[in-house]
Amino acid sequence: MLSYDIVIVGGGPAGLAAAVAAREAGTESILILERDHELGGILNQCIHNGFGLHTFKEELTGPEYAYRFMEQVFEKKIEYKLNTMVMDISADRVVTAMNKKDGMFEIQAGAVVLAMGCRERPRGALNIPGYRPAGIFSAGTAQRLVNIEGYMPGREVVILGSGDIGLIMARRMTLEGAKVKVVAELLPFSGGLKRNIVQCLDDFGIPLKLSHTVVDIEGKERVSAVTIAEVGPDMKPIPGTEERYTCDTLLLSCGLIPENELSKSAGVELSPVTSGPVVNESLETSIPGVFACGNVLHVHDLVDFVSEEAKKAGENASKYVQKTLASSDKESIKLVATEGARYTVPVTINTDRMDDLLTVRFRVGAVFQDSYVSVYFDDERIMHLKKRIMAPGEMEQVILQKKKLAEYPDLKTITIKIEKE
């Protein structure tokens, strides 16, 4: 059986950053397994700019951003296999993979970094009634057709969902000469970044209809019309509010789901909120030596944060195989998200194993204006940060100091909540 110190499942932004960081942390034997025919993952089809403002202090396109990391992988001569699908990961970190050249093969990994990314929620999962003709695409599939394959999915477009890919595709289709008639969003707020709403919809005069959903799809062979309607507070369509749009294309941008089928088969514990693994301060899952980062852990809106998170996962995987990741019997502190905060990554902190600073990322469940992010150490409020606006589409974070935690040796629970005052 092949054997590597670290096997990284996925060669997208998370996998690449994890690999580079693990090598820099001193681990020689690293293998990246990538299912596509090139490294870079979904960034390859994200040809718009806006990537890298945090990481590189400049605006890059997706492929450029990915290439910054690929260059480092090439320079450091980190091994990778393309067109290689991981078929199984076992609890004792045996990775089974397959490609044309090697057939099906097993690798014993010292540590595994899960970096498989996420998938889009399809039409079927949204329970949208109507016909099932050609012309219904998830936004990412349409993005691939346009940006990689060079084909137009259609000319007259309705978009359901205001996730970032949907917003980006509204602009992209418009630039390609298509008419984007409307973007409908089920929720009373957009799930996308504010800057994307401005730059991709407002600048092109594309209407965004909040609290609207698709109630009918017409067309037996190809989409011919889509009807949207307003929804009430119960998310059910309000009769009489229907608006019919003739169109040939319906794009769906209704949420991303971390792809954790492999994690599940390995026995990794998953969070029902994020659908990603439950991780500790080291980004280690419930299986020792199996780490997770990027969109497989929780869906990000900025790739810069993916890289940052993946760097930590790579460093910790490296420490794990070098046996320098402190072992500790100390009871972990539990992180709880409540009252407006939906989840936290990580979920537990062992102070013996944490760095001087630990970034805790979370999302809010609704739009909050002039509110506070509050952090409680057990019952005591420790942090109280005013935010002008918080929205589910933009990830939030707080930074915990090891020094500060040391002042609370009996601390059991850290609670993050959103407070009005």
Next chain:
Amino acid sequence: MTYDCIIIGAGVSGSATARELSKYDLNVCVLEKGEDVCSGTSKANSAIVHAGFDAAEGSLMAKLNVEGNEMMGQLAEDLDIPFKRNGSLVVCIHEEEKGGLQDLYDRGIANGVKDMRILDKKELHEMEPNLSDQCCAALYAPTGGIICPFMLNIAMAENAAMNGVDFFFNTEAETLKRDEEGIWHIRTNNGEYKTKYVVNAAGIYSDVFHNMVADKKIHITPRRGDYCLLDKEMGGFVSKTIFPQPTKLGKGVLVSPTIHGNLIVGPTAIDIEDKEATATTAAGINDLIAKGGMYVDNLPIARKVITSFAGLRAHEDAHEFVIGEVKEAPGFIDCAGIESPGLTSSPAIGKMVAGIVCDLAKPEKKANWNGKRKGILNPSEMSVEERNELIKKEPAYGQIICRCESISEGEILDAMRRPLGARSLDGVKRRTRAGMGRCQAGFCSPRVMEIINRELGIPTEKITKSGGKSVIAPERTKAGKGGEA
């Protein structure tokens, strides 16, 4: 050329008949208006092999159901398709309705269904621990089974084609009449076809053709059934096919594992006019979510749906299969009103219809008929050694294209290269399952399109979802055309 027999429709009934007729020295062809076999009612149903206790005693439905069920095991083996007798349960939720189970049992006995038993509450819950507490008794029929309707239909048609039957797709029969010499002339959008015998296996349209030639008219109501298909994660939620007690409108909403490991919930039963109206409705889906949850506890239907679809049952007013030669139209043989249990009955229907044709035509048996067909390989069932052997010989089996269902390029190529091979995304999907998983072809459709383009030479902008005008990506982008992006 004049055919000995022309079958209108390449659904399960038409394909089963074609396969049976291919045993004989006859020139047979099948006219199909869709771009592929299994394009109508046969593609959207419960995917169940019914035991046979539902249909009225003495009816043709009852007879062919039980016969079809008995034939299915051998047929699945010959055609190399998956089939499992997982058993079915008709579940009673009201103490006072337990008598209904006995009636079903008695009917089953009269119909010739074997090995049925009535289970008490304890035995029932031991068998199916996820049933809700109100389920107090059930009729258990171990001969009930699950099958893939696409694979059954495709395999029967493929085997017929291997044995010399011609299939013409995108060929819609429009009118037909019999000339003085007794030859039938079928006008289609692709010219005229001539034949001595016609089999009307036109599914939801079978009344149209019947009524063109018969004095006694029939009437088919499209009875729409919505279904929800759930993620494979839920596939083990129940092991048997769970039916409620039947009503006048049918067998009710069932919850069943599928042969491929998903869980299916459906159908509704809504009578409509439009023979093409396969749109699902919000009301239909909501109805399934409510009814599917009545017999099983904590089934998260709404959250675990990966796709919903609707099929149209060809419901004849008399609720009976209409099979036989129309007296006033010699040589015109009906195979009409084939609704549930049509899929189950199809092997027996094919045999019966072919029998009628043979009684008239009196053909010789072919000496070299081959009733066996090799299915598309399923590498996921192979050992690692077998799989590596295969990849060494055919590297395409090492390249996964559909990640959700783990379907390789090798399987997709096979689906295109065999008789009556796939030419569209749905054609590939129904033969291989590529695109049938939880991402519903989001990731693999551009890659399958690339393979279709490469293998069949169909320009990418002409590739369809399912033939006709169902083009996926009709034109190039600016950069794709060679211009500035």
